[in-house]
Amino acid sequence: MPEKDPTTPRERYRTQVRAEVKEHAWEQIAESGASALSLNAIAKRMGMSGPALYRYFAGRDELITELIHDAYRSLADALGAASASGADVPGLAHALRGWALEDPHRYFLVYGTPVPGYHAPDEITAIASEMMALLLDAYAALVPDGAATPFGTHLEEHRGWADGHAAPPAALHRALSFWTRLHGVLSLELAGHFTGMGFDPALLFAAELDDLLERGGRSTT
Amino acid sequence: MPEKDPTTPRERYRTQVRAEVKEHAWEQIAESGASALSLNAIAKRMGMSGPALYRYFAGRDELITELIHDAYRSLADALGAASASGADVPGLAHALRGWALEDPHRYFLVYGTPVPGYHAPDEITAIASEMMALLLDAYAALVPDGAATPFGTHLEEHRGWADGHAAPPAALHRALSFWTRLHGVLSLELAGHFTGMGFDPALLFAAELDDLLERGGRSTT
DNA sequence: AGGTTTCGTTAGAAGCTATCACGGCGCCTG
């Protein structure tokens, strides 16, 4: 017999339905993208009629916001798992690319074209800085101390986003480059801008990663 | 008195209306993004009723496709103008950033989240390779011959996208890095992922550009 | 067992894309 559960049956049912809605939402996004996500279609696929879903989500916007949150959480978990099993900088890069290729639409939910009115809630910026902390950890273990670049000194005066992390400015700079460069390659690859060009995007990604390492990680001699 | 014009009055009227529709579309995109673009709203703003626009555009998709085309054209022209007035690699980078900041939504129309079913027509890939040619020109004038990177040799076997350009493989590699890295910074900046972090995105862009140059352009001693 | 809360329904308003049939104006030609 089940242990005493502080959650009422109604609550459990509610969260279960919400999860099922999200599941259908992800399927629909995977086939047609987030812009084509339809509450009506989800409801019909679940065997109930349109407005029923408004008992569970305030509207389309709230559902999408929650999907974005879950996507962020999923990415942070993927990077966290890699980091926990001892991944270094290239390990994190590999985890990032794996996560991106696993579901391109999910990647674009996080890093794609922003919705005009949307402003990220604190919960999401917290996840973002959680990922940044992972990256800074990996770079702090790698960077010697770093010749101060002009941008590095600028960062030293604006390191609030590092959230008290003790990484040297050179590591901050490297982490930012890691982020922007790999996003650059991944974004263009997933958006299909490389299709028809013939070369292997994986090799371009690897080349960018090599460049990132050659430049920032010469301390582990 | 006007010179003899091979275009009939009807044709002129037609192209004029089409241009006006696009103008309103750009305004609407600038305030609410491309996903919120509404033929109906445009028609009303122009003082005519909904279905009238279907005389000028087959549908919403055709209008958006044409806006994307115009955006590509605009970017290629911006880069072309810079190139024509003697801009080198950093000059092209500056032109790119200027164009991007001028209208972020237009940037995302080109490089943002792709629409699921959409496949770029030949006309657009032609513009893309036109821009790539500009970039390759600038790099060919800069790169010595380049120590062959592994990815460089891979590119040598898959250089179809360079469209017969005589640039050495190192230049191809550098041009690709230019593209992906600057897109990485710009994309994250325009999407607002740097807001609240405190540092100046322009300096990060400049730092990435410096890195791009330091590595690829040491021939101009 | 009764009362309250929550669920799912149908109905409806407002918006959108897109198609159709119709009337009228404008352009080109005879």
Added chain:
DNA sequence: CAGGCGCCGTGATAGCTTCTAACGAAACCT
């Protein structure tokens, strides 16, 4: 210059969407 062909804009209509409102029924808690 007048006739006729063709294009333009309209209203009506179908079908889709989000989202609100009111109602009945079911399930939960006391």
